Amino acid sequence: MPTVARVALDSPLPQLDRVFEYAIPEPLRERVVPGIRVKVPLRVGGRIISAWVVGVADKAEYAGRLAEVDSVVSEARVLTPELIRLARGIADRQAGAFADVVRLAIPARSARLEGRWLEDADGERAARAQRPEPIAAPATTDASSPSWAAELLANDGAQAPARITLRVPVGLAPGSSEPRHLGALADLVTESVASGRSAILLVPDFRDLALAVAALERRLPASRIRRFDSRLKPMPRYDEFLRALEPVPQVIIGTRNAVWAPAHELGLIAMWDDGDESYREPHTPYPHTREVALMRAQQQDAALVLAAHAPSLESRRLVATGWMQEMQVPGAARPKVIPADATLSDDPLARSARIPQAAWRAAREALTHGPVLVQVGRAGYRPALACANCRTPARCQRCHGPLGQPSAQRPPACTVCGAVHANWHCAECSGTALRASAIGHERTGEELGRAFPGVPVIVADGGRELIEIGDAPALIVATRGAEPVAAGGYFAVLLLDAENALARESLDTVGDSLRAWSNAAALVADGAPVIITGAPSAPLHALRDWQQAGLADLELAERRALDFPPAMRVATVRGSEAEVEAALHRLDELQLPELHVLGPVPDPDEPGRIRATLRFSYRAGEAIATALKTELVAQATSSRRRVANRAVAHASTLRVHFDASDVF
Template structure:
């Protein structure tokens, strides 16, 4: 058993000396002085072994980070032909051998794994266990994919086996037996199309066509053209006999690009990889990519690892969307994975979106990528008119009182409904998800668990948002009042109020429970939560962005950036100002994100945010990691970890607890448990050292079964 840098034997871990395994170094030195001859296994329990390269280095599919290494096994002669690098095998892990680093025997159960390489002799100076079975002769773990997963595991202080579970889909033998289609000949290079709207757009495509590796941060113009533009970039790479990989935040966005690729390239030249496909169909398409039958992939987060041959272009759309960060450990972000692939595989890199994250601004600021944007005259001609109204504006028309709309918003909606649909963005789903006492403004709390109360639809009364208990006799604990007011009104209640204000107009909702994909070009009110906005045929006549304070008031470092991103995504669906498109945002007009929306200047906003982060020392100017878990475990971990000398520890501080029955969010402790979280910060260029120190400390803690485990997350999404 061995690592990519060192080798070891059956049950002996590789790279232990390099990673600080003092016990392993001592044993190796003792063996060397005893002049124990190196074993060259030719038989195993009387069975003949492979005559050439009889030792296989296997990555065992076992998740704990302290077992994150390669292990050496003998290759029986009958498995010689099938046991090739990249194939799936089954091995008996730790049988009859001692794990030297941990000083204990591992269990002898059968585990799945992957052969990484075959070598002529083993480093281990004793008999090797043999491969038990070759599960499939299909080489699914290519050298490039292995190196990518290895770098991702190291960057995020995680286990290589965990990364491979994200990168390689589960096997389906029946699918492997099916022949993959023959690759089609390269298509003709498509024209630039609407890329010509950007001064450097055609030049970027020319560089891709030449086989160069340009890198660009693309601030897309509002409107429906971005899926076609992504498709043309991919088609340009394919025409140059190079592959392309496009990663989208959700299945709806991926489906739009998939449709444009089909229209541009025809059938059979690309595949769509999303979770909705089902395991068998997903594996069929993944195999077609791995075998080289297709070279263009469009998909959601998991597609970032797709083994595209001769990769020439990687692209990510809307990198600020939280769905780009994997939910399972070690939580890699698609942007960082694609940046790594672009650098190592010498592919072009394209980061696009209507908004601009601080990470994207940092890429431009450091010169790693160049900006790709339209000039200001083009932006003004393409964007809708943006009008603002403050949260405190209580003026209402008589007909609009029930709709909770300022006069400007009500008049805009009334006029726009003569020409087409109107989008209404509401920050929260539900009916009235947050309530307060009308007299003293104290938040309404459950008398049992102190959770927030919410109003049910119709005359359903009150219910706790945590424990679900009804509260028919509620009264304010502070002042005794019994009347309530809405602090935040959800999409359901908003739709009801708009229906009363515009009785002759149909009202439709789009949210987590039911998301609309498209709506026709006829008058209607479309009430949507952020991220669930459907596309309107011909564009929306207007959009109303309500309760802006709710997005801006989120207690997180990214609140302003996220609010602006949500507003831009909705406003981009509205017709241009020349076509009468208008957006009304209900938020304090003087705030920086609101002004950035008015000017349609996401890049400028990101640059100013980046400057603020640099002054405060927050990411992406610095690298940060989060350590969370039970308070005693976090304290013990921090005390034992050999952190870089310049590492700064912020905290630990108590984490908020996840409400019962609600999904756990980043930065929250499990229901009913008390957790602390500490943030670790290092200067740029020291992120690798921090990740290595945390991974080593986690491995030692798991190997010694020393206390409760802690959770590690490099580059946490939510800092607070």
């Protein structure tokens, strides 16, 4: 019987991010097993701290006397060997702490629920494992036969699991609210479960989650579906986690954190729209969901599918390296996209109109049959204002922030400090009249309501949980990403404000805009038009020809020439001048020719701190992460410094962020 427990302390301190050995006292030797929570004494301060058992042994590696495990918190083995390995790998990749990664992976514990689950080991839980609900014959979608899913997962009989970037069909299944792309992914995960291996299906937000769950429920019994929804209350979330631990092939579907879910004999990880910003983890150590999926698929020999209408640059890089291959669902079609500029005359007034005549005509004709979607680039009423006389952007007289108008009944106000400017005047020409330099979705809905009297106008944005609508005629004005699904599809889709979207100052402007347009265009009914406004440009042409992958390849080549991500990895190092200089000195000792340091410069987010930006190749990532983690430990453990000839305690301010999205 093992007498030594190897534990990982539940602490974010970098100096404690290693495996510690503790003796298992006689009364606990049958209860202490890998994957459970325990309490152990910490030598510093004599505190008792929570920890995870990551292994047990008959003999200690440490030659001295071991402290003993204090108590067992729970006998539920919630930290599986696969999660231990994955959490350690992600922590090392991101120069983070194992404990921080485990907090992302395992939801908050409910002791009462966990107790009931443990007591049920020989009851319903055992019955579910021995006699899982059978799966009916795979449903046939209108796009293709489900046999394509079996062929994709078989990977042409190759020994290695499939690594696929998948082009999916557009539109909706006739007479239903099931988007064809989600139906195709539901076919894939159903095939995996039917073959005896679990699957994880990742989606960006609650809208996709609700639609995907509905698609799965048409194919699988409810007992085979585990829903990992960040909006669930703590107890239901933990219940789903415990059910996912059971040895039954099932589908785990959810948003960002579902990638960590335990899964019995994982056979597939499928990810919808991996370029969506919702997959960026805001908590340390900031792992992107796609990178976690890549590592987990490798570690567990599972198939990996990245599906999108507009593939991300990261997925195109993996295709270019040969690590992934492209495939298309049989029968996939493209929508009929019409750039509004192609229908305009030489009349300058017609060309300057926000909604061209071609779009008006298409909307009017489509409304005789069913709903019309209007995608707007900005939220709000009039989010940006300018002088009506000289077109100078209107600025706040207090903080110089931009002015906007939140509604028709409220006066202009600063979008930064909130100061009201009822008596605004232009600093350039002394004009007092304001015009909108950008129009939000609420003002657009108001204008369309006047233009189409008698037609219902429905506003959809991030604050409204509107997921589906019927097939009755209506105008749906939606911000990007908030478009509801119409039964059978929209009879026309209008994409407004394309030029303003492309004018945004961000490295990912083109990719984000093209993805948003593509996802909205994919909701159109078969044969219905999609009209996009704006001057001709490469993104508009890519949408028109439905060649988003080609444009992504061109942009990736440009970034490779400029050493921008994702052609290269990036990291930021923040802290005091001495701390950042010490970290850079440690990196200099590596003598890596593929490492380029930008800065250091004053940190724009933290006054009194400095920031250095690192650019490096993917193969150098492990060495750089190890060096920076070593420096984090060194700074954290040098707890005293000299100030005015006396020693004072201080906390390290050194911070490392790998793959930050806002550097360039």
